[in-house]
Amino acid sequence: xxxxxxxxxxxxxxxxxxxxxxxxxxxxxxxxxxxxxxxxxxxxxxxxxxxxxxxxxxxxxxxxxxxxxxxxxxxxxxxxxxxxxxxxxxxxxxxxxxxxxxxxxxxxxxxxxxxxxxxxxxxxxxxxxxxxxxxxxxxxxxxxxxxxxxxxxxxxxxxxxxxxxxxxxxxxxxxxxxxxxxxxxxxxxxxxxxxxxxxxxxxxxxxxxxxxxxxxxxxxxxxxxxxxxxxxxxxxxxxxxxxxxxxxxxxxxxxxxxxxxxxxxxxxxxxxxxxxxxxxxxxxxxxxxxxxxxxxxxxxxxxxxxxxxxxxxxxxxxxxxxxxxxxxxxxxxxxxxxxxxxxxxxxxxxxxxxxxxxxxxxxxxxxxxxxxxxxxxxxxxxxxxxxxxxxxxxxxxxxxxxxxxxxxxxxxxxxxxxxxxxxxxxxxxxxxxxxxxxx
Numbered sequence: 475x476x477x478x479x480x481x482x483x484x485x486x487x488x489x490x491x492x493x494x495x496x497x498x499x500x501x502x503x504x505x506x507x508x509x510x511x512x513x514x515x516x517x518x519x520x521x522x523x524x525x526x527x528x529x530x531x532x533x534x535x536x537x538x539x540x541x542x543x544x545x546x547x548x549x550x551x552x553x554x555x556x557x558x559x560x561x562x563x564x565x566x567x568x569x570x571x572x573x574x575x576x577x578x579x580x581x582x583x584x585x586x587x588x589x590x591x592x593x594x595x596x597x598x599x600x601x602x603x604x605x606x607x608x609x610x611x612x613x614x615x616x617x618x619x620x621x622x623x624x625x626x627x628x629x630x631x632x633x634x635x636x637x638x639x640x641x642x643x644x645x646x647x648x649x650x651x652x653x654x655x656x657x658x659x660x661x662x663x664x665x666x667x668x669x670x671x672x673x674x675x676x677x678x679x680x681x682x683x684x685x686x687x688x689x690x691x692x693x694x695x696x697x698x699x700x701x702x703x704x705x706x707x708x709x710x711x712x713x714x715x716x717x718x719x720x721x722x723x724x725x726x727x728x729x730x731x732x733x734x735x736x737x738x739x740x741x742x743x744x745x746x747x748x749x750x751x752x753x754x755x756x757x758x759x760x761x762x763x764x765x766x767x768x769x770x771x772x773x774x775x776x777x778x779x780x781x782x783x784x785x786x787x788x789x790x791x792x793x794x795x796x797x798x799x800x801x802x803x804x805x806x807x808x809x810x811x812x813x814x815x816x817x818x819x820x821x822x823x824x825x826x827x828x829x830x831x832x833x834x835x836x837x838x839x840x841x842x843x844x845x846x847x848x849x850x851x852x853x854x855x856x857x858x859x860x861x862x863x864x865x866x867x868x869x870x871x872x873x874x875x876x877x878x879x880x881x882x883x884x885x886x887x888x889x890x891x892x893x894x895x896x897x898x899x900x901x902x903x904x905x906x907x908x909x910x911x912x913x
Contacts, residue, residue, distance in 0.1 A: 481533045481620065482506050483687070489521050495541060502538065505687060509785070509818045519543035530596050533626055599630050606634045688783045699845045704885035707840050708894045711878050713902045714856055717741055718875040719908050732802075736913070737782050739775070739830060740800040743851055744827055745903045747771050747792040753896050757825050759846040759886055767799070774824035774844055775804065777811040778833070786844060788824040797913050832856060838878040847900060848888055854878035
């Protein structure tokens, strides 16, 4: 997974316990907030245990299944030691689960029933809670750090450690729970904020459609962004006549030579990367009260999917690509995005995003920032319009190709001057486009 991917949801198991698995064969399917992906086995063997169910959210690094493999004899002692160590790790992982199950069986008569909770707890969290004799009230009181404030393995292990060190007691939890029951209004800050819901009148003729998994995740991501960043927009109109004419001159030759289309997108992405180099304070993220300056310029490129959802593949080190390289990368990512062939890592690590609202005829837009970035640019539709043309002989009215650039930025760290200067510099680069360049 990409380094910024913290967790994923298991969407389906492709193998059952007892199935023989070959190396590189897919065992399960997972989904992040953007991409569905298969998880292959690294070994030949037999699937002996599945530790998570479908729809469970699993953190990167957690064991999801145990595969029994046959050891191979080798005269090389180092190889044997590695094999033994690896087998011991597998046995240790299996023993953790086995101990949890045995412990749960031993206290079956007195174990807490977590099924009454309105919160979701993964099987691993429940096993740890049962093994450590964590009561229902204690588990309910743990503040989760996972998606939708779910309690993760790290959360419950941290709680167990604090409890063993005497930093928290069951009596404190009971007292806290009782206080919350008596005066919930006094503890609102410690409680998860309920999702706002506006009553909807549904008639008999209306059709109710369940949101897709990706749709739900995008919805949550967008709401979180508006609640995190102070969104401000700047707009500027750009004369793209030279760019329009240059593309028309070269597009047929390019398609014949490269076998793919030359669109406006790589031209504008090249300009964005160049402008970010001029204004590196746009290429940042906010971490609490600290600003993280990104060394790499990784451009996110919003792409529409056939089902109506959006996905944002990332062009890494975009400033190091020439126009031909940018065109190849844009076409490759856009094509694989539409066909569902992107890898999880190809939608992660973006530092600035560009979206083309002009594809659907929109003149301008106010896009929502893709967290944890601080800026996003919307490319409006290119229109043929009458315009004033300034010449040494006076002003004339002529037909020009123009478009709007809409820049949304996080006003916590990007002020109006920087936000406006950024798209002003883009305008200068586009309007001074070298019409003699080749591709």
